[in-house]
Each structure stands twice: as C-alpha cells, then as structure tokens.
Amino acid sequence: MLELALSLPLLTLLSAIALAFGVLVYVVLDGTDLGVGLLAPFQPPQARQQMNISLLPVWDGNETWLVLTAGAMLALFPVAFSILYSALYLPVYIMLLALIVRGMAIEFRHQHPTLFDALFIGGSWVASLSQGATMGAWIEGITHNGEHFTGGPLAWLSPFSVYCAVSLTVGYALLGACWLVWRCEGKLAAWGRRQAMRLALFTAALLAGLVIWTTQLHENYRLHLLAWRYSGPLALVALLALTGIIAALRRKRAFLPLVIALMLFCAAFGAMLLAVFPFILPPGLLLTQAAAPPATQKLMLIAFGIFVPITLIYNSWGFWIFRGKIHAARDADRP
Incomplete structure (x- = not known):
C-alpha cells in the first residue's frame, strides 16, 4: 500500500x-452540528433553544x-467530479x-420556534x-465509461x-450527544451523556458491520x-476510542468524550480510504486517470495551502470566542 502511494505522481498524491x-474536516465539524439536530426531536422546546444557541456562532x-472541498474536487479531479455528481445529483x-x-x-428560530424547530x-x-447514502453509493461503485456516468437516476x-x-x-448523533455534554449543562448535558453511552456502542457495531460488508463488495477492498x-x-485506534468514550463519559468529563469520538470518526475515515485507494471513483477510475493537468494541480494546491489555514483559524477563533457552557437558566436569551 505504501509502495503504491509512493508510486503516484507527487502532485496527484498531494491533491x-x-x-x-477537506472531506474529513467537514464531516467531523458539520457532522457534529447535524448530530445535535438529530437529537433535537427528543427534547422539549426549552432544551432545543439551548441546542440552537450552542450552534448559532459556529x-x-x-x-x-x-x-471548499467541492471546489477542490472540481479543480483537482474534474473527470471524477463530472461522473460523481451526475450519478449522485438527486x-x-x-x-x-x-x-x-x-x-x-x-x-431565525427566535421568530417562530415551532416552525423552525x-x-x-x-x-x-x-x-x-443523504450524506450517508452518497458515501455508500460512492464506495459501492459508480458505473461509468471513463468519461460519463452510465447508470440510472436511482443507481x-x-x-x-x-x-x-x-x-x-x-455516528453523527454520537457526535451531537458528545457536543451537548461539552457545551450544555444540567438535565440536557446529563441526557446527552446517557445517549452518548448508547450511541457509542451502536456506532461501533454498525462500523464493524460496515467493514465486513465492504470486504464483500470488491476484491480490492478485501485485500486492503x-x-x-x-x-x-486503525482497528486498534477505533477500539481504544470506543473504550475511551465510555470511560470519559462515566467519569463525567465534558470535552474529552467529543475529542475521542472524533478519533473514532478519523479511524473509520482512514479505513474507508484504505479500502478504496488508489481509486477516486471505485472500483474503476484511478486517481491518476481523473487528475487535472499538473499546472492546474499546482495552482489549486497553492490556493488550498492559503485558504485552509485561514479557514482553520476562523473556525478555531469562533470556537474560542464562544467557548463555555450554555446555561439552562438563559434559555430564552440570544448570545
């Protein structure tokens, strides 16, 4: 595997x-936000306001x-972008x-809480x-002729x-529950802790099933x-992460469960990349076949190198400015 990676052109590998x-950072950041929304229907309006305030600044x-990631894919791997979005348009x-x-x-929740909840x-x-179905369709394989998508609208x-x-x-719900443990207090944080315990075990079981199923899809996946x-x-990191989440929740840590849950996501993401490499559209389109011309890759990698640190600084600054607990007593207030 390492030898295969090193055999790729440097620009293609860097791309x-x-x-x-970019995909990983989006998944762990916005996945946490989405997870909070997944848990919202199981809470009363007052608690939903706490949830909303915790997400509002970030x-x-x-x-x-x-x-950023969609733009990077369009520029760095235009053939793959064209086929992928034709297949997954819906x-x-x-x-x-x-x-x-x-x-x-x-x-706009403050305008009409019931509607916007x-x-x-x-x-x-x-x-x-939708994101999970998109990921699954990509892993399972997109039918194409090397230039165009050849499947149907529901393929x-x-x-x-x-x-x-x-x-x-x-998995997103797990991240959302850990977010509530970190950012909220009182009954909502305690509820998030209980849900995170259950969701961690459920996520681990689903991931194990996903790995087993993935090995049956293509010989390349099985070998990798x-x-x-x-x-x-990767399996060791996932196992340690699962153990660590449970231990941190039992000890009533606030921030640590979310950090460890993110490690679990990183391990799962690494396993996915390990399975599909070196294809960008498995199982038939290689990274080298879909890559843009070297001049375009150089330009986009320079732009990526500029905008990624800026975006990371912006994200970090936002989390730092709005750090701390969302107090239940201030549920009716806006930050």
Missing part, C-alpha cells in the same frame, strides 16, 4: 491528500468546508436543500441520511447505501482491509 483532508463556518441536491433549510432554521430537525435528518439507492446512511446518521499492517492500527 488526493488535500481532498481527503454552524456557518463549519459548512465552509463543504464548499441525493446531493436533496442534501444541499436540507442544509439551506437547516441553516435558516438556526438563524421542525425545519431544523427535518433538515438535519435529511442531510445526514445510488441500494441496501448498502441505505446501511451507510443509517450508520453515518447514528485484510492487510493488517495498515488496517490493524
């Missing part, structure tokens, strides 16, 4: 790393990574619409399920993509995931 980094910065369109509705609900919850569920919908949709949604030299450390 793939940049794209994967949700838009988190979604910046989606735009779930991607639904996801974007849900994200727009959800963002509007977060910003419903939009916030619905947008979070639809966006999460993305399959038992595997549905399983991925459920798995990612449960059974290469213990590479998959072993």
Whole structure:
C-alpha cells in the first residue's frame, strides 16, 4: 500500500491528500452540528433553544468546508467530479436543500420556534441520511465509461447505501450527544451523556458491520482491509476510542468524550480510504486517470495551502470566542 502511494505522481498524491483532508474536516465539524439536530426531536422546546444557541456562532463556518472541498474536487479531479455528481445529483441536491433549510432554521428560530424547530430537525435528518447514502453509493461503485456516468437516476439507492446512511446518521448523533455534554449543562448535558453511552456502542457495531460488508463488495477492498499492517492500527485506534468514550463519559468529563469520538470518526475515515485507494471513483477510475493537468494541480494546491489555514483559524477563533457552557437558566436569551 505504501509502495503504491509512493508510486503516484507527487502532485496527484498531494491533491488526493488535500481532498481527503477537506472531506474529513467537514464531516467531523458539520457532522457534529447535524448530530445535535438529530437529537433535537427528543427534547422539549426549552432544551432545543439551548441546542440552537450552542450552534448559532459556529454552524456557518463549519459548512465552509463543504464548499471548499467541492471546489477542490472540481479543480483537482474534474473527470471524477463530472461522473460523481451526475450519478449522485438527486441525493446531493436533496442534501444541499436540507442544509439551506437547516441553516435558516438556526438563524431565525427566535421568530417562530415551532416552525423552525421542525425545519431544523427535518433538515438535519435529511442531510445526514443523504450524506450517508452518497458515501455508500460512492464506495459501492459508480458505473461509468471513463468519461460519463452510465447508470440510472436511482443507481445510488441500494441496501448498502441505505446501511451507510443509517450508520453515518447514528455516528453523527454520537457526535451531537458528545457536543451537548461539552457545551450544555444540567438535565440536557446529563441526557446527552446517557445517549452518548448508547450511541457509542451502536456506532461501533454498525462500523464493524460496515467493514465486513465492504470486504464483500470488491476484491480490492478485501485485500486492503485484510492487510493488517495498515488496517490493524486503525482497528486498534477505533477500539481504544470506543473504550475511551465510555470511560470519559462515566467519569463525567465534558470535552474529552467529543475529542475521542472524533478519533473514532478519523479511524473509520482512514479505513474507508484504505479500502478504496488508489481509486477516486471505485472500483474503476484511478486517481491518476481523473487528475487535472499538473499546472492546474499546482495552482489549486497553492490556493488550498492559503485558504485552509485561514479557514482553520476562523473556525478555531469562533470556537474560542464562544467557548463555555450554555446555561439552562438563559434559555430564552440570544448570545
């Protein structure tokens, strides 16, 4: 595997790393936001206001990574972008619409709490399920002739993509529960702690099933995931993360459960990349076949190197400025 990576042209390898980094950062940041929305229907309006206030200062910065990553893929791997979005036009369109509705609900909840709570919850569920189905369809394989998508409008919908949709949604709910433990207090934080305990075990079980199912899809996946030299450390990190989440929650730590849950997501993301490498559209389109010309890759990597630190600083600054607990006694107030 390492030899295969080193055999790639340096610009192509760097482009793939940049794209994967953007996707990962989006998933862990906006996935946490979406997870809070997934849990909102199980709380009364007063608690939903706490949830809303905790997201209000940071949700838009988190979604910046989606735009950045989509633009990077278009420029760095245009062939893959064209095929992928032709194949996944419907779930991607639904996801974007849900994200727009959800963002509007977060910003304007004070105008009509009942209506915008419903939009916030619905947008979070639809966006999460759409992202999971999109991921599943990509892993299972996109039918194409090397230049164009050749499947039907519902080719993305399959038992595997549905399983991925459920798995990612449960994982997002875990991140959301850990967020509530960190940012909220009182009954809401205690409730989030109990849900995080259950969701951690459920997420781990779903991930194990996903790995097993993935090995059955393609021979390339099976060989890579059974290469213990590479998959072993990822499995160890995932196991330690699961143990660490449970221990941190039992000791009533505030921030630590979220950090460890993010480690679990990183391990799962690493396993996914390990399975599909070196394909950008598995199982038939290689990174080298889909890459843009070297001059374009150089320009985009320079731009990525400029904008990624700026975006990270912006995200970090937002979390730092609005750090601390959202007090239950101030539920009716805006920050």
